Amino acid sequence: CKGSCAWKGKASLASGSNPVSSCNAQDQKISDYDAKSACDNGSTYMCSSQSPWAISDSLSYGYAAVHISGGTESSWRCACYELTFTSGAVSGKKMIVQATNTGGDLNSNQFDLAI
Template structure:
């Protein structure tokens, strides 16, 4: 049994507190499609507000009902600050599309999960992500990690928003293959792109152990979304670990 002291030490080390909810083992993939997240509409879950979306110029939108920019005539896109960032050599914060066994969008949207990588170069590192999206192509206990240059997947809003190539940067699934390709990205997306090759060590879809945690305030400040009944923890401030 985990003691209260152990829980307190865990919260101190990661900037998040465990909650009595989903946990297990799972898999990851990566993506960055620039589309408005599925948790960006009202009514998906009991939250303070839907996940924040941005206009084509990366300015936050006040209209939560704005149409997805990945649809014809849409103007709502993924905000650039929903990129991942390192807070230490072994801990990062970020966002993901999520599908957890036994749940629905009402239980996933805006929930945070502490991922501990169990394979690949990032093995042993921890990544706390907030669910901003889901996906019909995701499997069970699947975390599709949002990182610029990770591949657009099924949908591509990056060409409209940022002038990316017709199929996004790099391969449609998987994205770019080298750190130097980040150099040509829009300035706001470069840090999250470099993160993949620096902190994440270019890991290729590593497996994870996961547990639901209370979101750090540093994450919810970016997304604008807090699940009802939760008070964000005082997380760890990020550091500039990117070699730009």
């Protein structure tokens, strides 16, 4: 599917900024921000470049679908968050994510990492 941050007018952006990129089925960027999502019988998807990457052994960057309690889609969409993992092999490590999707199927205060 096309991420919700890829639609024009979905977030307040700095002057000269554009929404998050979308790609076609061949992973080529599409310049039409109004192009229909593949989940709605369209031809746009999230790009493979929206995958996480490590900066160090304790910090990585990435993208996520987000649902924050007490907020609205417009308040959390396209924002960045620092996550700290609290269990498992990654306990204590941090990840900074940009919210590029709404996570309509998430419960409150959840992040669905794009991997």
